[in-house]
Every structure is written in C-alpha cells, then in structure tokens.
Amino acid sequence: METITWNDFEKVRIHAGTIVAAKVFEKARNPAYQLEVDFGPEIGTKRSSAQITKLYNPEELVGRQVVAVINFPVKQIANFFSECLVLGVVGDEQEIVLLQPERPVKNGHRIA
16 A cells, blocks of 8 residues: 655545535436535535445435545536545445544534
C-alpha cells in the first residue's frame, strides 16, 4: 500500500452534507442515483452520481447526512456532471454502505 503525507491528506476536502434530492440515473451504464447534497451556505449544493442502488432507495436517501469529497474535478457521466464523491464502504458483494456522521452535524463541516 502506498503511503501519503499529512500534507497530501490536508489537500482532500471531506465534508458532511445532507442529501436534498435523489433520483434514478436513467442514462448511467451501471445502476446509480443522481444526488443533490447540501453542504451549507459556504460550499452550497453539489451534485453526485452514486452507485448505491443495492442498499438504498431514492426516497430514503433524502434527509440523510453523508460524507463526501468536494474538491475532485467535475466528472461527466453521460449527460450528468458529478461535482463531489459521496463516500461509502464497499461490501463483499460490491454493495456500498454510506459513511455518515454518528450524530447530526452542520452541513459543510469538514471531516478531520
């Protein structure tokens, strides 16, 4: 495993946010949802494509706090521009379990 420095880690902007919209991403090659995540007034709302369909339905995602990397370059997936990477744990069957704060926090707070 390659190691990184503390300076490398400090460059990654990982923040808490709340999913405010979720819908099926019809044009994705692999099953996915289009998410809108509110990161508070300083960062704003960012969009993300997330392959989390094995364990989650769009209705249950709205209102859920998540953890995401917000400083990757925008990535185009079909006709959608993904602006952040919502983080999760990859299970044995390639299912994704979302990472989330253990208790509610303000949208936009940075993960350390």
